[in-house]
Amino acid sequence: MYINNEIGTIQPVKEIGAIAREHNIVFHTDAVQALGNVSIDVEELNIDLLSVSAHKIYGPKGIGALYIRRGVKIIPFIDGGAQERKKRAGTENIPAIVGFAKACEIAERDLQAHVEKLSKLRDELIDKILGSIDEVKLNGPRDNRHPGNVNVAFKYIEGEALLLMLDAVGVAASSGSACTTGALEPSHVLMSIGLGHEIAHGSLRLTIGDFTEPEDIDFIVENLVRIVKTLRAMSPLYNA
Amino acid sequence: MLYTDIVMDHFSNPRNVGEIKDADGVGEVGNIQCGDIMKIYIKVENDVITDCKFKTFGCGSAIASSSVTTEMVIGKTIEEALELTNKDVVQQLGGLPSVKVHCSVLAEDALKVAIYDYAEKTGKEYKGLEGFEPSQLSHEH
Numbered sequence: 286m287y288i289n290n291e292i293g294t295i296q297p298v299k300e301i302g303a304i305a306r307e308h309n310i311v312f313h314t315d316a317v318q319a320l321g322n323v324s325i326d327v328e329e330l331n332i333d334l335l336s337v338s339a340h341k342i343y344g345p346k347g348i349g350a351l352y353i354r355r356g357v358k359i360i361p362f363i364d365g366g367a368q369e370r371k372k373r374a375g376t377e378n379i380p381a382i383v384g385f386a387k388a389c390e391i392a393e394r395d396l397q398a399h400v401e402k403l404s405k406l407r408d409e410l411i412d413k414i415l416g417s418i419d420e421v422k423l424n425g426p427r428d429n430r431h432p433g434n435v436n437v438a439f440k441y442i443e444g445e446a447l448l449l450m451l452d453a454v455g456v457a458a459s460s461g462s463a464c465t466t467g468a469l470e471p472s473h474v475l476m477s478i479g480l481g482h483e484i485a486h487g488s489l490r491l492t493i494g495d496f497t498e499p500e501d502i503d504f505i506v507e508n509l510v511r512i513v514k515t516l517r518a519m520s521p522l523y524n525a
Numbered sequence: 526m527l528y529t530d531i532v533m534d535h536f537s538n539p540r541n542v543g544e545i546k547d548a549d550g551v552g553e554v555g556n557i558q559c560g561d562i563m564k565i566y567i568k569v570e571n572d573v574i575t576d577c578k579f580k581t582f583g584c585g586s587a588i589a590s591s592s593v594t595t596e597m598v599i600g601k602t603i604e605e606a607l608e609l610t611n612k613d614v615v616q617q618l619g620g621l622p623s624v625k626v627h628c629s630v631l632a633e634d635a636l637k638v639a640i641y642d643y644a645e646k647t648g649k650e651y652k653g654l655e656g657f658e659p660s661q662l663s664h665e666h
Contacts, residue, residue, distance in 0.1 A: 443560055445584035449528075449536060462560060462584070471560065486560040519542050519588060521553065521564040521580035 287319035291461065291474040291490060292425030293434030295323060302331025311357055317341055317349075321392035322400065322432055333357050339381070343495065344388030348381035399495060403432035406493045406502055410435050413506045418513055424461075424475060424488055433493040436461075438475075438484040441523035442516040447489055450512040456505055461488035483522070528585060529619035535589035540596050543578045549646070552638025554662060555631050561587045565595070565635040569643055574598050574606055579635075586618075586625040590632040593617050603640055607653025609633060634662055 287298050298314055305312035313334035316325055321342040327335060335352040339345050353359060353372075365374030392399070407430070411423060414437055424436040439447070444460025451458050461472035462485070470476065471485035480488075491505065517523040528536070545566035555561040561583035568576035577599050579591040594614055598606045611629035615621050621629060638659045644651055 441582065443583050443587075446536070446588060449533075449585045453537065482557045482560070486557070519539065519580060520582045521562055522582050 287314050287316040287325070288322065288431045288434075289425070289474060290318050291472060292436045292478070293318075293431035294425050295319075295429045295431065298332065299330045305333075306331050318431055318434075320389075321396065322403075324396065327352060327354065334359075339385035339388055342388045342392040345381045345384040348378060348385045350385065400432045402495070403493050403497075406497055406499065407432060407435055409499070410491065410493065410502050410505065411437070413502065414509060417506060417510055421513075422484065424478070424480070424484075433497075435491040435493065436488060437491075438480065438488040439513050440483065440487060441520045442487050442513060444486055444488055446516055447487070447512060450515070451505075451508065454504075454508050456491075456508065458492075459490045461490070462486045527622060528589075531593075531617075531619040532586060532589040532621065535592040535618065536585040539579075539588055539592040541576075541578045541592065541599075542580070544580060545576060545578050548578075548639075550639040550641070550643030552635045552640070552642060552659075554634045554638055554659075555583070557582075560584070561628065561631055563587060563591055563631045563635040565591070565632075565639045567598075567636075567639045567643060569603065572603050574601055574603065577636075583628065583631075584625070586621050586628040587631060589618055590614050590621075590628045591635070594632040594636055598636060603643075603649075603651055604653055606636065607640060607651060609636065638662075 286296060288295050302312050311333045312331060313336070314332055316335050317338045318341065319325055320337040325335070332352070333354045334357060336349060338349040359372060361372050361374065363374045366376075368374055368377055411427075414435070415421060415423065418439065420440040422438045424438055425434070444462030448458055448460050461475045471482060472488065475485040475488055545568055548566040549569040550567045551564065553562065553564040555563050562581070563583065564580045566578045567574050577595040579595050581588050581591045594609070597609060597613065597617060611626070611633040614629035614632050615626060618629075637654070637657060640651070641654055641657060641659055643649075644654055
């Protein structure tokens with residue numbers, strides 16, 4: 286994974302690719318979160334296979350792409366017709382492919398402005414959350430992070446309750462809580478980086494996009510302060 | 526997650542949130558691994574539950590289940606309260622998604638543990654508590 290989808294960490298793909306190459310291992314990276322947010326040069330990064338998806342760069346949903354370095358052989362996962370040089374049978378979805386290509390063109394053209402705008406809003410959101418709420422922790426790195434990713438953990442509260450209250454004021458977010466999906470365990474990413482259950486359950490992911498405005502940041506922080514206070518007042522783990 | 530309007534009402538405007546400082550019985554169930562901890566406080570006079578409050582760390586349905594349970598037991602006698610099951614909680618909430626039914630079980634159990642605590646403290650015996658042992662509760666999913 287080039288950039289982690291939950292906590293935004295930009296991974297050292299170039300170094301990993303170099304190790305793989307040194308040992309003659311074919312190297313695939315999931316670059317879905319990276320597309321449009323960092324430059325991707327498969328030569329420089331020692332990448333053999335790379336997956337991307339259009340919807341992350343405002344392209345159509347339901348279309349992705351797999352880069353395959355010349356000489357790397359893959360087994361087709363759909364058999365039948367000879368489309369795409371027998372690598373993927375079935376009639377190509379031309380409108381989606383064209384839409385994806387256009388989205389890539391725009392993403393590349395606007396890369397710098399996009400990254401500058403988003404990281405400024407991201408840093409502002411992180412600073413304001415950490416500055417206005419007690420016992421909160423940023424998950425993932427401060428630097429070297431996806432420009433639009435914010436992931437914070439509020440102690441003593443549970444993520445799904447937080448999401449429901451944010452939803453009520455029109456903010457769509459996601460959480461590391463098991464309760465969100467009915468899964469048994471909280472986010473494996475948060476658990477793998479060594480967080481306890483309590484922190485993982487209370488984690489919230491907010492994503493900034495091209496259409497996020499500075500006033501949205503204030504709106505979110507204002508509501509988060511209120512919601513966290515309400516939920517902590519209900520929590521048996523919290524002693525005010 | 527699709528919740529009924531009743532669940533959303535109890536979640537957004539929970540009844541009887543808080544602690545009872547001089548509670549006659551307190552019951553806490555759940556664990557942090559599962560992401561739900563529920564604590565129920567009761568006040569008892571002449572075998573009638575006169576007040577009930579809760580504190581819950583958990584999802585929307587856990588908070589709603591606690592809230593509705595406190596509302597349902599205030600004014601009930603201890604024996605009546607012991608008859609309350611998680612099915613009653615679910616019914617009162619207009620239903621819960623199947624993956625959330627365990628939240629209503631937590632509410633039933635937290636109430637039972639609170640009554641057990643009251644019975645232990647006062648030396649009283651209740652038919653509805655026969656065979657009930659808080660340490661035997663399992664809240665693994």
